[in-house]
Amino acid sequence: MITSYNQKSCGDILVVTLAPNAEKQIVTTVGNVTRISNSETGQATGFNIANVGAELGIIGENGQIFLNEEQINILNANIKSAGFDEIMKVSPSKLVIGFVENLSNHPDSDHLHITQTKVSDQKSLQIVSGSPNMKTGIKVVVAQPGTMMPSGALIWDGALRGVPSSGMIVSGRELHLPGAPEKPGALVLPNDFGEIGDVFDFEKGATLYTDGLVDTNY
Secondary structure (H helix, E strand, O other), X not given: OEEEEEHXXXXXXXXXXXXXXXXXXXXXXXXXXEEEEEOOOOOEEEEEEEOOHHHHOOOOOEEEXXXXXXXXXXXXXXXXXXOOOOOOOOOOOOEEEEXXXXXXXXXXXXXXXXXXXXXXXXXXXXXXXXXXXXXXOOEEEEEOOOEEOOOOOEEOEEEEOOEEEEOEEOOOOOOOOOOOOOOOOOOEEOOOOOOOOOEOOHHHHXXXXXXXXXXXXX
16 A cells, blocks of 8 residues: 655645556545546555545645554544445555565566565565666665655556566665666665665665765676
8 A cells, every 4th residue: 555645736635556557447436535446346446535634644744655553543434434445554665675586587688687586584576677786695675566666656566578577676866865876776785784674764775875885886
């Protein structure tokens, strides 16, 4: 679940994204709650909740927000009062520290690689990457499916040249980190920068490039 809010651009509306937009959608509005669903499966792909900013205490927020349990309860009460059955749960950031365990060449590309990247003790993802500095044994930042990037782009499961890819190994530039080079390349983290599966710490990461802790010579 991705929740975002931008009163200046969209008004007092909390946008809840549950899945990629379906090709054919059904939009149902009851009171302040709009449910968007896949017309073929009936599955909800998102909600727009109007006039809820003050109740959630998010007036003035801009971009992605992470709701706590109390705020989730308020969100669910609004959804239930509109007659919808979906129940939201607290959803931490899916932008996490990963570790590239394996690497192989893409069968239909001279610059893409297929990685097996560990994102927790129990979970590894197949991610196709075009980063020129990609290799095994490095600690990286992974945008798992269901991530909103700082640019507002949403990351979902996909495929690159026919090979499935679950998420993205990101660059410092894509994270909008100070001093990040304006060129492609994965952000390779120092070995002591957190543990595999930890949510990426933007405050700690803000000095990675300015303090010369990241190799940009590739």
